[in-house]
Amino acid sequence: MRTGRGRRSGQRAQAAIEMALVLPIMIVIVCGFVGMMLELRAENEFQTAVDLAAQATLVPPLGDQAASEADSAYAFSHTFNPYSSESGYLSVTTPVNCEGPYLEGEIDLNAQGIPAPVTCTAQADLDFSKTPISIFWFWSIKLSTTAEAYPSQYRQCQTTSGSASAYQC
Amino acid sequence: MFGLFLVALMAILDTWIWTIETDAADASVEQGIGVAMSAAGSATSTTPALTDVYASVLPLLQQPMLGTSVEDWYAANLAALRGEIGPNACPTSDQVADYFDDLHSGYDGVGHVVVCAVNDGAGHVTVAITGYALSMVPPGVGPFNWRGWGLPISETASVNVGTYSP
Numbered sequence: 001m002r003t004g005r006g007r008r009s010g011q012r013a014q015a016a017i018e019m020a021l022v023l024p025i026m027i028v029i030v031c032g033f034v035g036m037m038l039e040l041r042a043e044n045e046f047q048t049a050v051d052l053a054a055q056a057t058l059v060p061p062l063g064d065q066a067a068s069e070a071d072s073a074y075a076f077s078h079t080f081n082p083y084s085s086e087s088g089y090l091s092v093t094t095p096v097n098c099e100g101p102y103l104e105g106e107i108d109l110n111a112q113g114i115p116a117p118v119t120c121t122a123q124a125d126l127d128f129s130k131t132p133i134s135i136f137w138f139w140s141i142k143l144s145t146t147a148e149a150y151p152s153q154y155r156q157c158q159t160t161s162g163s164a165s166a167y168q169c
Numbered sequence: 170m171f172g173l174f175l176v177a178l179m180a181i182l183d184t185w186i187w188t189i190e191t192d193a194a195d196a197s198v199e200q201g202i203g204v205a206m207s208a209a210g211s212a213t214s215t216t217p218a219l220t221d222v223y224a225s226v227l228p229l230l231q232q233p234m235l236g237t238s239v240e241d242w243y244a245a246n247l248a249a250l251r252g253e254i255g256p257n258a259c260p261t262s263d264q265v266a267d268y269f270d271d272l273h274s275g276y277d278g279v280g281h282v283v284v285c286a287v288n289d290g291a292g293h294v295t296v297a298i299t300g301y302a303l304s305m306v307p308p309g310v311g312p313f314n315w316r317g318w319g320l321p322i323s324e325t326a327s328v329n330v331g332t333y334s335p
Contacts, residue, residue: 019170030177037188045324048195052202052326059206059331071329074293078327079198 031136035128039141042090042126047145049080053096054120054149062155063105072098072120089130093142094123107156115156117148183304186235187320193233194298194324197226197284201296202326205286217294217330219243222286230298234282237302242285250283259285259297262321266301279303279319288330295327 056075060067076096100118101108108116123144128137201222223241230239240247242259250268254260260268260283270278282300289295301319308317315321 015170022170023173026173026177030180033181034184037184041188041191044192044195048199048326051199052328055203056328056331059329075326075328078293078295079325 027136031133034133035131035137038089038128038131038133039126042124043143043145046080046090046122046124046143047147049076050096050120050122050145050147051149052076052079053122054098054118054147057098057100057103057118057120058149058151058155062102062107062151065103065105068103068118069098072096076122089127090124090143091127092122092124094121096120096122102151102155107151115151117150119146119148121146179305183306183320186302186304189233190235190237190302190320190322191324193230194282194322197229198296198298198324198326200229201226201284201286201298202294202328205294205296206328206331217286217288219286219288219294222296223284226284226298230282230284234302236280237300238281240281240283240300242283242287247283257287257290259283259287259295259325260299262299262301262323265299266316266319276318277301277308277316279316282322289327292330293327294330295325297323297325299323299325 053072053076056071057068059071073096080092098118098120101116102118110116121144123142126141126143128134128139128141131137204225205217205219205222220243223243227239242251247268250260250264253268254264265281265283266278268278269275269281275281279301280303282298282302285295285297285299287295300322301316302322304318304320306315306318306320
C-alpha cells in the first residue's frame with residue numbers, strides 16, 4: 001500500500017515526465033509558427049519593394065535608362081529600408097535589376113497591343129539566426145522576387161530617342 | 170504547465186495578428202504610393218496627391234487592423250504632431266504612440282496607426298503607416314522593448330515624384 005508521501009512523489013515524477021515530453025514539442029510548434037510568419041512578412045516586404053522598383057522605372061520618359069535605373073534603385077532602397085521591422089535579419093544579396101525594351105527606348109507591342117513589361121528581380125537572405133527564434137531555427141533562407149510593370153499609354157509616346165510608338169504625346 | 174501553454178498560445182496568436190496587420194500595411198503603402206506619386210490636379214502635375222492617400226488605403230487597412238484606429242496624417246487632431254515632425258517627414262511608431270499617450274488615448278498610446286504621405290522637398294514622395302496596433306502582449310513581456318498591449322507597425326515606401334504624361 002502506497003503512503004500519501006509516496007503518491008505525491010509519484011505525481012510529481014509523472015508531471016515532470018509529461019513536461020519533458022510536451023515542452024520540446026511546444027517549442028517546436030511555437031518557433032515553427034513564428035518562423036513561418038516571419039518568412040511570410042519578409043517575402044511580402046521584399047515583394048513590395050521590388051514591385052515599387054518596377055513601377056518606378058516607368059516614371060522617367062521612354063528610353064531614359066539612367067533615370068529609370070536611379071528611380072528604381074531609390075524606390076527599392078527606400079521601401080526595403082533599414083528602419084523597417086525586418087531590419088537586422090533580412091539582407092539584400094542581389095540588388096534590384098530591371099530589364100525591358102522600355103529602358104532601351106523601345107515599345108514592343110504584342111498581338112493584343114500590350115507593351116512588353118519592365119521586369120525587375122532581386123534576391124535577399126532571411127537569416128533566422130538573428131531572430132528571436134534562433135535557438136531552434138538558425139539557418140538562412142534565400143528569397144528571390146520578380147515584379148513586372150507595364151508602361152502606360154502616356155509613357156509610350158515618341159521621344160527624342162526616335163522609337164516608334166502607337167501613341168502620340 | 171497551463172501557464173506555459175497559455176504563453177505559447179498568445180505568442181502564436183500575436184505573431185499571426187502582427188503578420189496580418191503588417192501585410193495589410195505593406196499593401197496599403199504600395200497602393201498609397203501609386204496614389205500619391207503624381208497627378209494632383211492634372212496629368213502633367215508634379216505635385217503629389219498627398220491628401221488623397223488616406224481615403225484610398227482606408228478600405229484596405231481598417232478591417233485587418235482588428236480594432237486599431239487608423240488615423241489620417243492630415244486630420245485636425247494630428248495638427249500638433251505634424252507641427253512637431255515637420256512637413257517633409259513621417260512620424261515613427263513611438264512618436265505616434267507617445268502623441269496618443271499624451272492625449273490619454275489607449276494604454277501607453279497603443280491602438281492607433283497613422284497613414285502619412287509627405288513630399289520630402291527633394292522630389293520624392295514618402296508614404297508611411299506607423300503606430301502601435303492592439304495585441305495581447307502584456308506590459309514588460311514583449312520583445313525589443315515593445316509597448317504593453319501593442320504591436321509595432323512601421324511600413325514605409327518612397328519613390329520619385331512622377332507625372333502621368335511626359
